[in-house]
Amino acid sequence: MTDASVITGSPLHSTPGRVNSGARFWPSAVAVAQRTVRKFVRTPQLIGLATVQSAIFLVIFRYIFGGAIDAGGLPYVDFLVPGFVTTGILFAGMGAAAGVAEDLQQGLYDRLRSLPIPRAAVLAGRGLADTALVTWSLAVGTALGFAVGFRLHGSVAAGLAAFGLCVLFSFAFEWVFITIGLVAGTAQAAQGMSVLLTLLVFVSSAYVPVSSMPGWLQPVAEHQPVTPMVNAVRGLAGGPQVEALLAHTTAYYVGLSLVWAAAIVVVFGVVAAVRFSRR
Amino acid sequence: MTPILEARGLTKRYGRTQALAGLDLVAQPGRVVALLGPNGAGKTTFIRTVATLLHPDTGTLSVAGIDALRHPAQVRRMIGLAGQFAAVEAAMTGRENLEMVGRLFGLTHRRARAAATVVLDQLQLTEDADRLVRTYSGGLRRRLDLGASLVGAPRLLLLDEPTTGLDPGSRVQLWDAIRRLVAAGTDVLLSTQYLDEADRLAADIIIIDHGKVIAAGTPAELKTLAGDDVLEVHLRDAAALSGVAAVLATVGRDPRVDPATRRVSVAVDDGTRRLLEAVRALDHGGIAIEDLSLRRPTLDEVFLTLTGTSTAITGSSSGPEAA
Numbered sequence: 001m002t003d004a005s006v007i008t009g010s011p012l013h014s015t016p017g018r019v020n021s022g023a024r025f026w027p028s029a030v031a032v033a034q035r036t037v038r039k040f041v042r043t044p045q046l047i048g049l050a051t052v053q054s055a056i057f058l059v060i061f062r063y064i065f066g067g068a069i070d071a072g073g074l075p076y077v078d079f080l081v082p083g084f085v086t087t088g089i090l091f092a093g094m095g096a097a098a099g100v101a102e103d104l105q106q107g108l109y110d111r112l113r114s115l116p117i118p119r120a121a122v123l124a125g126r127g128l129a130d131t132a133l134v135t136w137s138l139a140v141g142t143a144l145g146f147a148v149g150f151r152l153h154g155s156v157a158a159g160l161a162a163f164g165l166c167v168l169f170s171f172a173f174e175w176v177f178i179t180i181g182l183v184a185g186t187a188q189a190a191q192g193m194s195v196l197l198t199l200l201v202f203v204s205s206a207y208v209p210v211s212s213m214p215g216w217l218q219p220v221a222e223h224q225p226v227t228p229m230v231n232a233v234r235g236l237a238g239g240p241q242v243e244a245l246l247a248h249t250t251a252y253y254v255g256l257s258l259v260w261a262a263a264i265v266v267v268f269g270v271v272a273a274v275r276f277s278r279r
Numbered sequence: 280m281t282p283i284l285e286a287r288g289l290t291k292r293y294g295r296t297q298a299l300a301g302l303d304l305v306a307q308p309g310r311v312v313a314l315l316g317p318n319g320a321g322k323t324t325f326i327r328t329v330a331t332l333l334h335p336d337t338g339t340l341s342v343a344g345i346d347a348l349r350h351p352a353q354v355r356r357m358i359g360l361a362g363q364f365a366a367v368e369a370a371m372t373g374r375e376n377l378e379m380v381g382r383l384f385g386l387t388h389r390r391a392r393a394a395a396t397v398v399l400d401q402l403q404l405t406e407d408a409d410r411l412v413r414t415y416s417g418g419l420r421r422r423l424d425l426g427a428s429l430v431g432a433p434r435l436l437l438l439d440e441p442t443t444g445l446d447p448g449s450r451v452q453l454w455d456a457i458r459r460l461v462a463a464g465t466d467v468l469l470s471t472q473y474l475d476e477a478d479r480l481a482a483d484i485i486i487i488d489h490g491k492v493i494a495a496g497t498p499a500e501l502k503t504l505a506g507d508d509v510l511e512v513h514l515r516d517a518a519a520l521s522g523v524a525a526v527l528a529t530v531g532r533d534p535r536v537d538p539a540t541r542r543v544s545v546a547v548d549d550g551t552r553r554l555l556e557a558v559r560a561l562d563h564g565g566i567a568i569e570d571l572s573l574r575r576p577t578l579d580e581v582f583l584t585l586t587g588t589s590t591a592i593t594g595s596s597s598g599p600e601a602a
Contacts, residue, residue, distance in 0.1 A: 021385040107364035
C-alpha cells in the first residue's frame with residue numbers, strides 16, 4: 001500500500017476527481033503543433049529523404065527535360081524554379097494527410113477529443129505545424145533552386161513576398177490534406193488520395209507554359225488554383241521580363257491566387273472541422 | 280449518492296449494425312465497474328459514448344449527474360480515456376507525452392511537469408521516462424497510455440480493453456496499477472473480454488451482448504446464476520468422455536464436454552450429495568478418471584449460461600481453475 005499512500009499524499013492527486021479547466025485555444029494548438037514538429041525533427045530519415053527526392057526532381061527537370069521545353073524566351077531555369085518551389089508545397093504537404101489518418105487510426109484523436117479543449121484547436125495545431133514543416137522544405141527547395149542556377153530578376157523584397165505567398169499557399173493546402181487524412185480511413189488511402197493532387201501540379205503552368213498544352217486542356221490548367229499561384233510567384237521572382245510573358249499583371253495573379261487560397265481554407269477548413277467533431 | 284454513470288435506453292446504429300440496442304445501466308461511485316462481453320457486444324461503442332466521442336441515436340446518459348449528451352464539454356473535464364490502442368506519440372519520451380496531455384488538461388508548465396512526475400512514479404515508469412516511446416515494449420506503452428489518461432486526475436477513468444494483446448506479466452502489472460488508482464479514489468469503467476480480468480478487478484460486472492445488458496451484479500452474485508455448484512470430471516482418456524457425460528446427465532442438467540482438456544462439467548444443486556452419486560455411478564461403470572472436483576461456477580460458465588456462446592470469451596490464457 002506504499003504506492004497508494006504516495007498517490008494520496010501527493011498535493012496534485014490528493015483529490016482525484018477535481019474538475020479540470022482544460023487548456024484554452026492557443027495553448028492547446030501550440031501543444032498539438034509541438035508534437036507534430038517534434039515527430040518530424042526526430043525522424044531524420046524523413047527529412048533526408050524528402051530533400052533528396054526534391055533535389056532529384058529538380059535536377060531531372062533542369063538538366064534532362066529542360067532542354068526540350070520552350071519557356072517563351074526565358075531561360076528555363078528561371079521559368080522552372082518558381083514553379084518547382086510553389087508546387088513543392090503539394091509534395092511536401094502529402095505527409096500531413098498520411099499523418100492525420102494515422103493519428104486518427106491509432107486513437108490519438110480519440111484521446112484529444114476526450115480532453116477539455118476546443119476541438120478546433122487540435123486541427124489548428126496540426127495545420128500550423130505542418131505549415132511550418134512545409135516552410136522548411138520551401139526553404140530547402142529555394143536553396144536548391146539557386147544552386148542549379150536560378151536568380152531573382154525582381155527586387156529582393158518581391159522575392160521575399162513570393163516566398164511569403166508560398167507559405168500562405170501551403171497553409172491553404174494543409175486544410176486539403178487534413179481533410180483527406182480525416183476522410184481516408186487509413187494512412188495508405190490518404191497517401192493514395194493525395195497523389196491525385198499531383199494532377200494539379202502537372203496540369204498547370206508550373207513546369208511547362210500552358211500555351212504548349214492541347215487546346216482542350218488549357219482552360220483546365222488556367223482555371224485551377226496552382227496556375228495563378230505559380231504565375232504570381234514567377235512574376236514576383238522574375239520581374240518585368242517574366243511579367244511581359246504572362247497574360248495578366250503580376251498583381252492580378254497575386255490577387256487571384258489569394259482568393260483561391262482563402263476559398264480553399266474556408267471550404268476545407270469547414271469540412272475538416274465538421275468531420276473532426278462529428279459524433 | 281449520485282450514480283457516476285446512468286444510462287437509459289441508449290441506442291446507436293451503424294448502417295445495418297445495431298451497436299447499442301436500448302442499453303440501461305447504473306454504476307455507483309467508488310467501485311470498479313467492468314463491462315464484459317464478446318467482440319461486437321457494444322462495449323467500445325458504450326465507452327466512446329461516455330467519453331463524448333459518439334452521440335447515441337436515442338436514450339439518455341448522465342455522468343456524475345451531468346447530462347453527457349447536452350453538456351459534453353463538462354463531462355470532458357472529469358474523465359480520462361485510454362482506448363484500445365496506445366495513443367501515445369512514439370517520437371516523444373514518456374515524460375514529454377504526459378506533459379503534453381497535462382498541458383492540454385489546462386495545467387501550467389510547472390504543474391504539468393509535476394503531474395507527469397507523479398504519474399510516472401505511480402505507474403513505475405520513472406526509469407523509462409526519458410526514453411523515446413518508440414523504444415518501449417507493448418506493455419510499457421499501454422502503461423504510459425494509462426498514465427496519459429491520469430495526468431488530469433480524472434474522476435472517472437474509462438479503459439477500453441486495457442490489457443488486450445499484452446503478455447501475462449504486463450497484464451498483472453497493469454492490473455496492479457489500476458487497483459492502486461481505485462484505492463486512491465478514482466472510479467473506473469473498464470471493458471474487457473477476459474472473464475478473469477473482470478473477476479479480479481471489478482466490484483460490479485455488467486455483462487452485455489448485442490448492445491444490451493443481459494446481467495449485472497457482483498462477481499459472486501453472477502456466479503450463482505450458473506447454478507450452486509459445478510461438478511467437474513477430468514479424464515485420462517478422451518474416449519470415455521461421452522460415457523462420463525451420460526453419467527453426469529443423471530445428476531445435473533446439460534453436462535458440458537470439453538474434449539481439448541478432457542473435462543466434463545455439470546451444474547448441480549445440493550453439490551455434496553450429487554458428488555457421491557456421481558462417484559458411485561462412475562465406479563459402477565468402471566470409468567478411469569484423473570480427477571473429480573466440486574467447485575463454485577466460474578464467470579465463464581455464467582457467460583455460457585447467459586449467452587449460449589463461448590466464442591472469443593475464453594481467450595484468456597488461464598483456464599477456469601487458474602482464475
